[in-house]
Amino acid sequence: MSSARFARESGVRSARFAQESGVGSQESVRNPGNNGRPTTSRIPTSDSRLLTPDSQRTPDSQPLPTIRLRRLRGNATLRRMVRETRLSVDDFILPLFVDHNVSGAEPIPSMPGVSRLSVELAVEEAQAAAELGIPALLLFGLPESKDALGSGAYAPDGIVQRAARAIKTACPELVLVGDVCLCEYTSHGHCGVIQDGRVDNDRTLELLAATAVSQAEAGFDVVAPSDMMDGRVAAIRAALDAAGFQDRLIMAYSAKFASGFYGPFREAADSTPQFGDRRTYQMDPPNAREAMREIELDIREGADMVMVKPALAYLDLVARARVRFELPLVAYNVSGEFAMVKAAAASGWIDEQRIVYEILTGIKRAGADLIITYHAKDAARWLREGAF
Numbered sequence: 020m021s022s023a024r025f026a027r028e029s030g031v032r033s034a035r036f037a038q039e040s041g042v043g044s045q046e047s048v049r050n051p052g053n054n055g056r057p058t059t060s061r062i063p064t065s066d067s068r069l070l071t072p073d074s075q076r077t078p079d080s081q082p083l084p085t086i087r088l089r090r091l092r093g094n095a096t097l098r099r100m101v102r103e104t105r106l107s108v109d110d111f112i113l114p115l116f117v118d119h120n121v122s123g124a125e126p127i128p129s130m131p132g133v134s135r136l137s138v139e140l141a142v143e144e145a146q147a148a149a150e151l152g153i154p155a156l157l158l159f160g161l162p163e164s165k166d167a168l169g170s171g172a173y174a175p176d177g178i179v180q181r182a183a184r185a186i187k188t189a190c191p192e193l194v195l196v197g198d199v200c201l202c203e204y205t206s207h208g209h210c211g212v213i214q215d216g217r218v219d220n221d222r223t224l225e226l227l228a229a230t231a232v233s234q235a236e237a238g239f240d241v242v243a244p245s246d247m248m249d250g251r252v253a254a255i256r257a258a259l260d261a262a263g264f265q266d267r268l269i270m271a272y273s274a275k276f277a278s279g280f281y282g283p284f285r286e287a288a289d290s291t292p293q294f295g296d297r298r299t300y301q302m303d304p305p306n307a308r309e310a311m312r313e314i315e316l317d318i319r320e321g322a323d324m325v326m327v328k329p330a331l332a333y334l335d336l337v338a339r340a341r342v343r344f345e346l347p348l349v350a351y352n353v354s355g356e357f358a359m360v361k362a363a364a365a366s367g368w369i370d371e372q373r374i375v376y377e378i379l380t381g382i383k384r385a386g387a388d389l390i391i392t393y394h395a396k397d398a399a400r401w402l403r404e405g406a407f
């Protein structure tokens with residue numbers, strides 16, 4: 020049905036509506052299809068095909084609305100008062116890549132503004148984040164060399180262990196989260212030990228537990244297993260407790276999906292599997308009930324915080340988990356989500372600041388308490404400037 024016919028038949032519009040809203044007067048509109056140049060559009064007020072003039076309204080005309088939600092949007096102050104979701108810098112966790120083989124910073128082409136950093140530059144980046152009020156960093160490491168058992172992950176002087184010690188000395192108030200996984204450290208790029216061509220769950224648990232303990236020794240406050248082996252949270256909790264680290268938290272990547280959205284990360288971390296893929300351990304994207312089982316299991320095994328990853332294509336799971344579980348809930352706004360925004364913004368196709376605001380707000384509105392995001396520094400700056 021044409022809009023004119025709709026207006027005539029439903030009688031929704033009235034001349035008064037036209038006066039109040041400015042529709043019908045000659046008004047300047049920003050036309051996004053016209054490269055943002057102002058154009059003029061003219062809708063004739065007297066056109067009875069569009070509007071029922073007050074003089075022609077009869078008792079059986081459609082009544083005018085008495086409940087008008089537009090009242091709540093009338094000006095910026097009102098909108099500020101009734102806003103339901105507010106971003107805060109306290110919501111953000113900034114991921115950093117620390118690389119043994121880099122002196123200075125090695126930009127990651129698909130993630131503009133993100134680099135692989137030396138320990139020294141990671142400390143500078145940590146200080147910049149702390150100055151912006153960002154409460155926590157998530158560290159990923161690229162070791163000097165990779166091997167079949169990913170020994171760089173649990174080496175006492177491994178790259179993230181060294182970075183954590185240096186950052187804790189410079190910025191003791193920052194919460195440090197260590198990604199616990201083997202894939203950045205194994206020559207085959209899988210998240211565990213390979214046995215007969217498959218990732219062996221139970222042998223991998225020992226190495227994950229060793230990684231978590233070595234991260235705790237280096238000063239990490241939180242360990243975040245991202246491997247998706249069964250039983251890893253229990254194994255890590257037991258190992259941390261046995262080593263005297265009862266105070267360290269476990270942030271479990273509980274519902275982590277086998278996702279194409281990790282592409283840029285794998286380029287950054289050089290962690291693409293050399294054979295096969297991660298579908299026998301990371302989750303199958305269509306499964307929501309199974310995601311709830313994964314989260315529930317991690318909670319039973321002792322997780323302090325649980326995560327849904329990626330964020331945007333899985334916001335239904337963030338919302339479901341929020342209703343179902345009481346733990347702090349984390350969502351990971353992953354590398355591919357970041358890269359898409361950056362690429363579109365670089366082409367001039369979107370307004371990066373507005374898009375980042377909507378994405379981060381959407382993740383929070385869905386129910387996340389914390390958001391791991393490569394946008395954290397920009398977002399913190401925009402929040403500080405009052406742009407969000």
Ligand code: PBG
Pocket residue numbers: 198200202210245246280281282283284285352353354355
């Ligand atoms: C390690 C890990 C990955 C990510 C976080 N931890 C990659 C993967 O599982 O392949 C992805 C993060 C991102 O894409 O931003 N297992």
